[in-house]
Ligand SMILES: [Zn+2]
């Protein structure tokens with residue numbers, strides 16, 4: 710974890726560039742560029758962020774086949790929201806100190822700024838990721854995170870600069886913002902199924918658009934469960950895929 714702070718600055722600059730990609734995407738994006746961007750957002754958000762970074766690596770709420778452990782982690786890595794080690798450490802700290810001092814997330818407008826831009830400079834604590842730190846696959850991806858991303862950017866640029874925008878930068882910007890909305894709004898507005906000690910809520914629009922992540926009050930009620938759906942209409946896309954491929958669920 711030694712050079713994590715330096716890497717956080719790189720994540721900041723990478724996401725600034727990703728946010729600027731909205732300009733070429735709107736000006737020059739063809740219909741197929743938009744299809745590619747949505748597909749990449751699905752792979753990085755559903756397979757990467759919610760199924761792997763969140764439900765598998767943060768909560769161990771399901772047991773994935775080995776190939777998916779690797780594939781999902783690589784999808785999450787590609788999504789430009791930080792390494793698995795960094796993401797999981799921050800998320801576990803959120804569960805440890807939810808809506809209290811020490812929570813890297815926060816509700817409201819101030820919370821959005823904190824999550825959207827300041828969380829990039831948050832230094833995660835190794836004690837939350839002991840298992841991942843012992844895994845050379847995760848430590849490799851953490852250590853070389855920005856070299857890997859430099860490689861991805863250069864490769865796409867060499868193939869086609871518009872593909873770099875549509876298949877990489879633009880979906881990374883969408884995923885980053887979707888994650889920020891989840892980490893802010895689902896502790897700000899929405900409805901609650903469960904009277905948890907924290908202020909977590911469910912937001913249907915985010916539930917559907919973020920592959921189940923918007924059912925956040927359900928998740929805080931039972932963080933160890935891979936299933937975020939507590940009512941018949943609270944459709945959880947991530948859990949549907951987990952049911953298809955899991956070896957075992959908690
Ligand atoms: Zn939360």
Ligand SMILES: [Zn+2]
Nearest residue numbers: 767800804932
């Ligand atoms: Zn969680």
